[in-house]
Amino acid sequence: MSVSSLDISIKKTDKSRIGEIDPANIQFGKNYSDHMLIAYYENGKWGKPEIMPFHDLSFSPATTFLHYGQAIFEGVKAYKDPQGNPIIFRPYDNWKRMNRSAERMAMPDIPQDIFIDGMRELVNLDRDWVPSGADTSLYIRPFMLAVDEFIGVRPAEKFMFIIITSPAGPYYNKPVSIYVQDKYVRAFPGGIGFTKAAGNYGMSMYPTMQIKKMGYDQILWTDGFEHKYVQEIGTMNVFFVIGDTVITPDVTQDTILEGVTRESVLTLLREKGVKTEERPLSIDEIEEAFHAGKLKEAFGTGTAASIAPIRELTFHDDKMVLPDIEHWEITNWLKQELADIRYGRKKDTHNWVVAV
Numbered sequence: 001m002s003v004s005s006l007d008i009s010i011k012k013t014d015k016s017r018i019g020e021i022d023p024a025n026i027q028f029g030k031n032y033s034d035h036m037l038i039a040y041y042e043n044g045k046w047g048k049p050e051i052m053p054f055h056d057l058s059f060s061p062a063t064t065f066l067h068y069g070q071a072i073f074e075g076v077k078a079y080k081d082p083q084g085n086p087i088i089f090r091p092y093d094n095w096k097r098m099n100r101s102a103e104r105m106a107m108p109d110i111p112q113d114i115f116i117d118g119m120r121e122l123v124n125l126d127r128d129w130v131p132s133g134a135d136t137s138l139y140i141r142p143f144m145l146a147v148d149e150f151i152g153v154r155p156a157e158k159f160m161f162i163i164i165t166s167p168a169g170p171y172y173n174k175p176v177s178i179y180v181q182d183k184y185v186r187a188f189p190g191g192i193g194f195t196k197a198a199g200n201y202g203m204s205m206y207p208t209m210q211i212k213k214m215g216y217d218q219i220l221w222t223d224g225f226e227h228k229y230v231q232e233i234g235t236m237n238v239f240f241v242i243g244d245t246v247i248t249p250d251v252t253q254d255t256i257l258e259g260v261t262r263e264s265v266l267t268l269l270r271e272k273g274v275k276t277e278e279r280p281l282s283i284d285e286i287e288e289a290f291h292a293g294k295l296k297e298a299f300g301t302g303t304a305a306s307i308a309p310i311r312e313l314t315f316h317d318d319k320m321v322l323p324d325i326e327h328w329e330i331t332n333w334l335k336q337e338l339a340d341i342r343y344g345r346k347k348d349t350h351n352w353v354v355a356v
């Protein structure tokens with residue numbers, strides 16, 4: 001039965017693969033649920049979305065996205081609430097952000113009903129794939145590809161919008177060690193740093209490989225002019241608690257991906273009366289605060305990890321080791337508060353949670 005008024009065709013699998021999952025040992029990205037959603041854009045409009053069994057796709061070797069990276073994606077999660085029903089966290093924000101990415105990448109807007117209602121239908125159909133163990137979730141990956149069969153360089157005219165989902169186990173929240181990057185650049189004003197474009201990830205692989213070899217987990221990206229102002233860690237937004245103020249870089253220059261988790265964290269902190277600032281933050285200021293004993297906590301935020309505490313930060317030969325995270329009041333409170341809302345254990349006063 002349909003959960004919305006969206007005109008959608010549903011073809012169900014004859015044979016569920018859910019038996020292949022070991023609920024006690026779910027590895028991220030290893031298994032994909034039984035169904036996927038596909039919608040085509042052609043002749044200036046979206047066709048009727050279809051939900052069908054998860055399957056391989058085939059493309060002409062001349063297809064646009066394979067050559068020119070005209071491809072964008074989103075990351076959303078569904079959680080089981082205490083009654084055992086799947087709920088999706090803030091999908092409207094992902095929908096709006098996907099359309100901001102689409103505009104910048106010369107791709108068409110996705111209608112709300114295809115994105116939201118299509119996602120709800122898909123999660124409802126594959127509801128058994130939403131795990132119920134502690135800290136588990138169903139990761140939802142909407143993405144859009146330019147699929148003209150044409151190797152010439154021009155914005156494409158044909159697109160595919162797809163949603164796949166994958167059960168995710170508890171995220172191992174070992175505090176991360178960070179290397180402050182002052183050679184490679186992730187984003188600059190006028191670029192695509194604010195979008196979830198595939199190329200933002202492709203370009204980060206090499207610098208990340210280099211710092212992993214050096215023993216670090218993630219890069220703290222800095223601006224491309226002076227390598228002075230901090231941007232994000234890896235693919236997460238970043239927050240520093242200096243004194244009693246929580247500071248995160250502002251998103252006004254198109255260099256920062258506006259995370260849904262980032263926005264949720266800022267909202268929760270403000271409601272609790274914690275002082276927050278969104279502004280340019282230099283590595284010098286962070287170092288100074290650290291050496292004055294004022295850098296209390298630091299963490300990354302994103303849908304995958306939720307809140308990732310930072311254990312240490314290395315800038316040139318300055319290794320800044322933060323206090324033991326057990327005593328971090330703000331980070332630990334945020335983690336708990338966000339989890340309680342996402343799993344429907346706490347009243348959703350912000351209308352963040354969407355039933356399927």
Ligand SMILES: *Cc1c(COP(=O)(O)O)cnc(C)c1O
Nearest residue numbers: 235236237257259260261302303
């Ligand atoms: C996806 C992403 C984030 C986190 O966004 P959320 O909406 O919180 O998941 C942060 N930075 C980058 C570069 C990202 O791609």
